[in-house]
Amino acid sequence: MSARTAGICFALLCITGTLAYTQGGTAASKTPPAPQTKATIAPPATDADKIKSAMSAAPASIANAATIMDIGKDMKMRTLKQGTNGWTCIPDSPSPGVDPMCVDQNGMLWMDAWMNHKDPPAGKIGLGYMLMGGSDASQTDPYAMEPKPGAKWIDTGPHIMVLNIGSAFASNYPTVATNTKAPYVMFPGTPYAHLMVPIGK
Secondary structure: OEOEEOOOOOOOOOOOOOOOOOOOOOOOOOOOOOOOOOOOEOOOOOHHHHHHHHHOOOOHHHHOOOEEEEEOOOOOEEEEEOOOOOOEEEOOOOEOOOOOEEEOHHHHHHHHHHHOOOOOOOOOOEEEEEOOOEEEOOOOOOOOOOOOOOOOOEEEOOEEEEEOOOOOOOOOOOOOOOOOOOOEEEOOOOOOOEEEEEOOO
16 A cells, blocks of 8 residues: 555555554653644546546556556445456545555455455465555554654655565565665565565666
8 A cells, every 4th residue: 555555555555544543652741742644635536537546556558457446435446447457456545645556466355355454365465556656654553544643654656565475575675664765564564564665766
């Protein structure tokens, strides 16, 4: 997502603006923590711009025939362009970075489970593209809206995501995002664990 995230976030993490989350408490301090937010890039406003944004998430060979869907503040999805190849692309949404996403059919099942706080269907490994990159508030909390005090946003450049991996890659790839230019596991130990695979230089 992003996040994002996704991340995810995923963003993906980009589609959880109205979801509630619990942020861990911290010990009291005389010095207020440094601000954890960064400038939010305005998302596309018109349907035409949303379609353009969504299609930038994946290679043209996929995006050109993909269904384009917008996710509203009520978390309901609206079709902007009907596709034919089983892929769904979603435009950038309010978040610190530009993070549109394209996912295959299993990826949509994963997203639906994530948005509705359900376990993704077993054995349905999905694939997603985020060629514009993404920013995630947390690598471990699928619903975090901001980093914890003292932490930073997790920025990952252009990448693909292998979704609904369970624990399949946990022993082979880092589960801490110390190097986002190499593959790592996002949301390890949760039903939404997925492998982030940076692409490009």
